Amino acid sequence: MRISTVTMFDQSVASMNRQQGDFLKVSQQIASGRRVVNPSDDPQASSRAVGVSQAKAVTQQFADARISARNSLAQAESVLNSTADAITSAKTLxxxxxSDTLSDVDRQSVASELRGIYETLIGQANATDGNGRYLFGGYQDNAPPFARTSGEGVSGTEYKGDTNTREQRIDASRLMPVADNGKAVFQSVPSGSGYVARAERETAPAEPSGLGVQGGYYANAGSVAFTSGPNRVDADDPAFGSSFTLQFDVDALGDAVIRAVDADGDYVLDANGDPILNQPYQPGETIVVGGVSITLEGTPADGDQFQLRPANDADANQDLFKSLKDAIDLLELDQQGSPENRAHYRNTINSVMRELDNSLDNVLTVRASMGARLNELDVVDAVAGNRMMNYDKTLSDLVDLDYSKAIADYSLRQVGLQASQKAFVDVKGMSLFNYL
Structure with a gap:
């Protein structure tokens, strides 16, 4: 068989190109640190690597979402910490x-301090995060969640946000609330809160006290004040958890009967159909009704009332701002020193103190919930960190380069390339004319 010179040259060049291509491939692997530089190098590993890379990207997105969630929760928790301090200061005031030793000027000074706390709480309730969104407005970001309303004395507030809770997905299977709405924080009480008493009547007394109307109710005309309670004494009582109105009926001789009535003025009945309370009133006597006790002192007027409601009842005041407003309006009134006015003053202060206790408990409960969510973010971060390490290891096993093997291959390919080049030089120099 005759082998032409062209055939020898073509085969030598093809061999050099093949050796040079293999050498270049190993060089690229060493330079990039990857065994799979192109999908064609290992299609199966390349395909699996794409899936792992996508999973890593999703995990990183959730990590970024957790950073945003942590920032929102940390800001809201800080605001609630300041809110709790403000409520504590209000209770101290x-x-x-x-104290009965304070003069009208002293009480107005206290009212001025309370007004400052009130304004501070309004600002805290309308706080925003770093992105301009209101922390406690739900999904309503176009206006502050708490708007001022006109009224006597200190202006009131109205919640303009929604009752939704802004949520953010922090992991594939976890949708976390990152901000609580303002109604749940500033206009709610925690479950299990006790009873709250309000001394007020729906009809104007025959002799107005001059204390005005608050929330559609009039101040009692008598001097009855509660000195203790309302306290839970029997949670197993069938009527426990219901709302009552303690109403005084006073005859012409001044003898008073106290009875428990509902919103329609009818007796509240027990399981046997008997009134749960219908007895002569004795000042200083502790009255037990529906598993709740309250101690009343003073002289009632006909029609005077005390509302006893569970703190979470729809008709009970759960609004932190209304509690403060009632206290400020009361402190700014001129105290005439009459027993009736002193009783109204004491009753309102006692009611507001109990309401502030409930509001503080609620704020601390929400704050504790935020702290738990912050702790959960740390746990999810730790789990996601381990997951990312597993992804990195899997990717390394699939596409990363074994440098010791690659360097050996590099040396081998270099020798092969040099050998093919030497062979080509030898073949190129062979000619029959050298021997003639």
């Missing part, structure tokens, strides 16, 4: 204001 009300304890000071409850």
């Amino acid at each position: 009300l304890v000071q204001a409850s």
